[in-house]
Structure formats: C-alpha cells, structure tokens
Amino acid sequence: MIRRPTGSRNDASESGSPMWTSLARRLGGLLVVLFLVATMVFFLTRLAPGDPAAIMLGDQASPEDVARLRATFGLDRPLLVQFALWLKEIATGNFGRSIFLQQPVTTVLWDRAEPTFFLALFSVAIAALVGVPAGIVSAVWRGRAVDQVVSGLALLAANVPSFWLGLILIQFFAVRLGWFPVAGYGAPGASLGERLEHLVLPSLVLGIVNSALITRFTRASMLDVLSNDYVRTARSKGLPESRVVLRHAFGTALVPIVTVLGLTVALLIGGAIVTETVFGLPGIGNLVVSAVLRRDYPVIQGALVMVAGLYVLINLAVDLIYRLVDPRVTA
Amino acid sequence: MNAPALLFLRRLFRRKLVLLAALVLLAIVVVALAAPWVSPFDPGAMRVVRRLRPPSAEHWLGTDELGRDVLSRIIYGARASLGIGFSVVLASCLTGTLFGILAGYDRRLDGPIMRVVDALMALPDILLAIFLVAVLGASAGNVVLALAIVYTPRVVRVVRASTLVVRELPFVEAARALGVGTPRILTVHILLNVASPILIQATFIFAYAVLAEAGLSFLGAGVPPEIPTWGTMIASGQQYADRAFWTVLYPGLAIVLSALSLQILGDGLRDMLDPKLRKAL
Numbered sequence: 069m070i071r072r073p074t075g076s077r078n079d080a081s082e083s084g085s086p087m088w089t090s091l092a093r094r095l096g097g098l099l100v101v102l103f104l105v106a107t108m109v110f111f112l113t114r115l116a117p118g119d120p121a122a123i124m125l126g127d128q129a130s131p132e133d134v135a136r137l138r139a140t141f142g143l144d145r146p147l148l149v150q151f152a153l154w155l156k157e158i159a160t161g162n163f164g165r166s167i168f169l170q171q172p173v174t175t176v177l178w179d180r181a182e183p184t185f186f187l188a189l190f191s192v193a194i195a196a197l198v199g200v201p202a203g204i205v206s207a208v209w210r211g212r213a214v215d216q217v218v219s220g221l222a223l224l225a226a227n228v229p230s231f232w233l234g235l236i237l238i239q240f241f242a243v244r245l246g247w248f249p250v251a252g253y254g255a256p257g258a259s260l261g262e263r264l265e266h267l268v269l270p271s272l273v274l275g276i277v278n279s280a281l282i283t284r285f286t287r288a289s290m291l292d293v294l295s296n297d298y299v300r301t302a303r304s305k306g307l308p309e310s311r312v313v314l315r316h317a318f319g320t321a322l323v324p325i326v327t328v329l330g331l332t333v334a335l336l337i338g339g340a341i342v343t344e345t346v347f348g349l350p351g352i353g354n355l356v357v358s359a360v361l362r363r364d365y366p367v368i369q370g371a372l373v374m375v376a377g378l379y380v381l382i383n384l385a386v387d388l389i390y391r392l393v394d395p396r397v398t399a
Numbered sequence: 400m401n402a403p404a405l406l407f408l409r410r411l412f413r414r415k416l417v418l419l420a421a422l423v424l425l426a427i428v429v430v431a432l433a434a435p436w437v438s439p440f441d442p443g444a445m446r447v448v449r450r451l452r453p454p455s456a457e458h459w460l461g462t463d464e465l466g467r468d469v470l471s472r473i474i475y476g477a478r479a480s481l482g483i484g485f486s487v488v489l490a491s492c493l494t495g496t497l498f499g500i501l502a503g504y505d506r507r508l509d510g511p512i513m514r515v516v517d518a519l520m521a522l523p524d525i526l527l528a529i530f531l532v533a534v535l536g537a538s539a540g541n542v543v544l545a546l547a548i549v550y551t552p553r554v555v556r557v558v559r560a561s562t563l564v565v566r567e568l569p570f571v572e573a574a575r576a577l578g579v580g581t582p583r584i585l586t587v588h589i590l591l592n593v594a595s596p597i598l599i600q601a602t603f604i605f606a607y608a609v610l611a612e613a614g615l616s617f618l619g620a621g622v623p624p625e626i627p628t629w630g631t632m633i634a635s636g637q638q639y640a641d642r643a644f645w646t647v648l649y650p651g652l653a654i655v656l657s658a659l660s661l662q663i664l665g666d667g668l669r670d671m672l673d674p675k676l677r678k679a680l
Contacts, residue, residue, distance in 0.1 A: 097514075104518035109530070116534040223666075227658035229610050231617050232633060232651035235640055243641050339523030342614045346637075356526065357618060360533040372530060376521040 087391070094387070098380045105376040106158065109369050110151050116363065119143075121167075141167060154369070163370035168362050173370035177352060183253050184344070184351035186267055187274065188336035192329055194275025195282045200325060202279070203286020207294060208313055218283060226280035234273045234346035241269060251348035270347040274340060278332055285328050289321040296320075327386050334382035338375030410671055417667030420660040427657055431477035440468035442475040442627050451643040461645040463636060469646060472627040473653050479628040480609055481657065483543055487608040488601050490547035495554020496597055500585055502555065503562025513559070516552040524549050528611055529620045539622050546611055550604045557600050561593040568592075595672040602665030606658040613654050629654045 121137040122129065138144045142153065157164060163173035199222075206218040242250040248269050254262040293299065294317050302316045303309070341353030348354075352371060359367035412418040430437055439459070446466035454461045460469040502512040519527065531545035565571065571588050579588075615621030616630030624631050629650040636646030 097517075100514055101517045101521055104514060105521055108518065112531070112534045117536060223662060224655070224659060227606060227610070227655055227662055229613050229617075229630075229633075229651060229654050231614060232647070232654065235633070235637055235647050236651075239640055239644060239647075335523050337523075338526040341523075341525050341529065342618060345618055353526070357529065357620070360529060360620065368530065368533075372522060372526065375523070375526060376518070379521045379523075 109372045164366035166367045168364045173366050180352045180355045183349045188333050190271035191274035192333050195278035198279040199282025202283045206287045207290035222280040222283040230277050231342045231346045237269050270343050289324050293317045293321045330386040334379045420663035423660045434474050438471040438474045440471040442471040460649045463646045476627040476629045483612045484605050484608040486543040487546040488605045491550040492601050495551040499555040499558025503559040516555050519552045532620045542621050557596045561596050565592045599669045606661035
C-alpha cells in the first residue's frame with residue numbers, strides 16, 4: 069500500500085499558535101540538538117585511538133601508573149556510566165577539568181574567550197561596514213559596471229583561504245612595513261590597547277572573507293525588497309531616490325541582514341580556528357586544536373558543546389528579534 | 400553529443416565568465432591527470448643545494464625549503480586537492496540525497512533526520528572537521544570522510560526542501576494513482592526532479608571542500624605533510640615566507656583559482672536551473 073504523505077507540514081501546526089507555545093517548542097528543539105551534539109562528541113571522542121592517560125604520562129610510564137591516572141579521571145568506568153555522569157555534570161554547568169592544564173574546563177575556556185570574542189566582533193563589524201554598503205550599491209545599480217566590480221570582488225573574497233590571506237597580510241603589513249605585530253596577543257599583562265593591536269590583521273582577514281557573504285546577501289535582499297509594490301508607491305509619491313532606497317527599502321532588508329550578521333558572529337566563535345592559528349592568538353580555536361592533538365577529552369567536549377550551545381542560542385535570539393521586528397514571521 | 404546536452408551547455412555558457420571558469424577547471428583537471436607527463440620535475444626530488452631559489456627559467460615558480468620544484472608540487476598537489484574535493488562531493492551528495500529524500504517524503508523519518516542535521520550544523524564546519532579528523536586519524540581517506548560528514552547536512556536540507564515541493568506536484572499524484580510503488584516514485588519521479596538543486600550544491604561543496612582540505616592540511620590535521628597538497632605546501636612554506644614568499648603565494652593562487660572557478664560555475668548553474676533566482680540575479 070502506498071502511504072499518502074499529508075499536506076504541507078509547516079503551516080497547519082505552527083502558524084497561529086501563541087508566541088509562548090512556539091518559544092517553548094523552539095527551546096525543546098534546542099535542548100534536543102544540544103543533547104545530540106553532546107552524545108556525538110562524547111562517543112566519537114571515546115572511539116578515537118590514543119589513551120589520554122598514557123599520552124600524558126609518556127613512554128616511560130608503567131601500566132599501573134596509567135591505570136591509576138585513568139581511575140582518577142573516571143576513564144576506567146563503563147562508557148555509559150561515564151556518559152551519564154558527564155551529562156549530569158554539564159547540565160549543572162560543570163564541564164570537568166582539563167587533563168593537561170589541570171584547571172576546570174570552564175576556566176580554561178573563559179581565559180581564552182577574550183581574543184576569540186573580540187576577533188568575531190571586529191571581523192563582523194568590518195564585514196558589515198564593507199558588505200552592507202557594497203551590497204546596496206550593487207543592488208541599486210544592478211547590472212552596471214559598479215555591480216559587476218562589487219560582485220566580482222565579493223566572489224573573489226569568498227574563495228580566498230583565510231590562512232593564506234593572513235600570511236600575505238602578515239608578510240606585507242607586519243614583516244615589510246612593520247605597522248602591526250606579526251603574531252600573538254601581547255606579553256602577559258599587556259594593556260588592552262596592545263592586545264587590540266594584535267587583532268587588527270586577523271580581524272581584517274576574517275572581515276574581508278566574511279564581507280563577501282554579507283555583500284551577496286545584502287544585494288539579494290535589497291533586490292528582493294526593491295521589487296515590492298510599496299517601493300514603487302514611495303517612488304511615485306515623488307520621494308527622492310536616496311530616501312526610497314535607504315529608508316523604505318533598506319529598512320525592510322535590514323532585518324534579514326542583521327540575522328546573517330548575528331549568525332556570522334556565532335559561527336566565528338568556534339570557526340576562526342585557522343585564523344587564530346596563523347596569527348598565534350590564544351583563543352578558543354587554538355585551544356581546541358591543541359586539545360585535539362593532546363587528546364584532552366574534557367576540553368574538546370566542553371568546547372564543542374559550548375560552541376554549539378552558543379550557536380543555537382544566538383540563533384534563537386536572532387529569531388526572536390526577527391519576530392519582534394516583523395510581526396508577519398510566525399513560523 | 401545529443402541535442403538536450405548541447406542546449407544545456409549552450410545556455411550555461413552564454414555568460415562568458417561561466418565558460419571561462421569551466422575552461423580553467425578543465426585545464427586544471429587535465430594537468431592534474433597528466434601530472435607525470437607535464438610536470439617538469441619529480442615533485443619529491445630534493446636538491447638541498449637548490450633550496451629556496453626564486454622563480455627562474457628552470458624553476459618557473461621557484462623551489463621550496465628542500466629544493467623541490469614548486470610548480471611540479473602544485474601540479475601533483477592538484478591531484479590530491481581536487482581528488483579529495485571530488486570524493487567529498489560524491490560522498491556527501493549520495494548520502495545527503497538519500498536522507499534528504501527520506502526526510503522529505505516520509506514524515507516519520509523527517510524529525511529524527513532533521514534533528515541530527517541541526518546538531519551537525521550547530522558546529523562551525525572547520526571545527527567539526529578538525530574534530531572528526533582527530534577522532535578518525537589523519538589520512539587522505541579520513542579527511543574525505545570527515546568533510547563528507549560536514550557537508551552532507553547541506554545536501555539533506557536542500558534535497559528535503561525540494562522533495563517537499565515535488566511530492567505535492569500533480570505528476571507524482573498521478574503516478575501514485577496509477578499504482579506506481581513508493582521506491583519507484585522516490586527514485587524516478589522525485590530524484591530526477593531534485594537533480595538540479597543537487598547539482599548546484601555539488602559544485603559549491605566542491606569549492607568549500609577544496610578550501611577546507613587546505614585549511615585542515617595547513618593546521619596539520621589533514622593529509623600527512625609528505626603528500627603534496629596545496630594546503631600542506633603553504634603549511635611548510637609559511638616558515639620561510641619572509642625569504643621565499645613564492646612557496647606560499649603560488650599554492651594559494653592554485654586554491655583561489657580552483658575554488659573561484661567552481662563557485663562561478665555553481666552560480667552559472669543556479670542562474671540557469673532556478674528560474675526564481677534568475678530574476679534576482
């Protein structure tokens with residue numbers, strides 16, 4: 069017998085339901101996603117070859133020493149018990165202790181948060197400052213020379229590997245011209261100004277790479293909005309074109325653009341790994357790379373779950389803002 | 400070549416940029432396949448006396464820190480970089496199409512499949528990739544597997560969305576009314592009609608995979624350094640960047656050229672196959 073799929077599943081159940089019901093549903097979905105991320109991260113980490121206790125103690129360690137250390141970290145207990153205990157702990161915000169750094173995972177992550185956070189923020193700021201005006205110009209003069217140049221540059225920027233662009237900028241602005249530091253985040257105790265100076269080039273790299281996405285997205289949103297009836301109405305009222313474009317059209321296009329900017333920040337928190345490595349920034353990405361190489365399970369697990377959590381939370385926040393700004397959005 | 404295929408190509412290449420991108424790609428692929436014949440030197444041959452030589456008549460793109468010819472390594476690197484990229488495309492499109500059609504057609508499977516997709520997409524691509532490679536072990540095969548897992552969710556989303564649209568179309572209903580079984584509806588009627596979005600995604604994933612493989616190899620979490628890929632070349636060249644910038648510059652240009660061509664080709668396919676978007680572009 070052929071099972072008949074019933075109508076479109078998206079509208080009937082969700083639209084028209086009060087905001088709180090759908091918010092609760094979203095939160096439920098968010099917890100499911102986080103649980104899946106946690107499960108995946110936990111079991112995949114355990115599948116990996118290499119015993120952290122053995123790696124930590126080195127080649128000279130006796131089997132008894134390794135066994136003792138395994139017991140200390142609870143690595144000798146059945147996998148499902150370890151998993152249940154770990155879930156219980158992370159539900160209360162305790163991600164365990166780093167095996168190598170001998171500190172709580174939350175502390176380790178917090179110590180590395182500053183460069184990553186600033187880097188994500190500055191990169192998105194640069195991407196927005198470049199991408200939004202470029203996208204608007206490109207949409208308004210669609211098909212003209214300026215559109216082709218802007219679209220071409222955006223296409224190029226989207227396909228440049230960030231680490232390669234980083235190496236080029238380091239070579240030019242840091243090594244040859246000496247304008248910026250080559251790498252690092254300043255000596256311990258460096259002032260905020262010094263630390264920020266170290267972020268100029270990496271932010272520029274990620275700003276350029278991400279401006280491509282923002283440009284293309286702004287252009288598409290603006291083209292979409294500019295074809296609307298009310299834009300024609302505004303024009304036919306005799307409003308100046310600049311006002312039509314910037315107030316009427318851009319005002320509407322702004323909402324999806326802000327959404328993309330928000331999601332870009334979220335993705336950069338854990339996705340700036342390569343750039344952090346090129347510039348030697350002691351951020352979360354760098355921490356994950358070294359944790360992976362040292363099999364520091366608690367740090368890998370904690371970082372991945374936190375990054376995913378941050379991503380789904382920012383996603384939810386962006387969605388809520390979207391809903392407040394645009395009452396038509398109900399899904 | 401049959402008439403529909405010719406028509407397809409003629410429409411695709413109406414924009415000169417798309418034609419140029421396709422030709423560049425074709426050239427890179429041909430050179431990669433013909434590497435043993437076109438490469439001027441053995442990519443692994445070390446001649447320490449000739450290390451870090453700038454580009455010259457003998458070594459067009461210079462030599463690296465072990466005196467190996469950069470051009471030859473870029474040519475052989477194309478095999479690994481494009482080979483990995485293509486395998487990722489194949490694996491992620493096959494898996495993604497299967498799960499996408501199942502999710503779009505059968506609502507009992509939709510929830511579970513899409514939650515897993517959401518979970519995989521809650522982690523930045525490169526973070527998930529480096530984690531998976533670390534778990535699986537660094538080798539070319541595992542890089543393919545890891546990147547395929549990273550990009551499969553994109554295909555699932557696109558295919559599911561198209562399936563949701565297609566399965567409501569009258570011809571699917573007609574097929575069902577004629578007593579055509581579900582497996583045949585899924586493979587013939589729906590699969591053929593979601594082929595365009597899959598093709599478009601495949602091109603983009605190819606570009607992403609080339610960039611991601613380079614990033615992973617650069618981090619030392621990808622292909623072992625003795626295999627020349629564009630990413631490993633940049634990684635080993637970076638120490639000497641201030642003395643021998645060509646060791647970093649040219650492999651990077653190869654990455655940009657390939658990824659850019661794939662992206663332009665993908666844009667071209669999308670403009671042609673998706674009439675809704677054609678209006679906006």
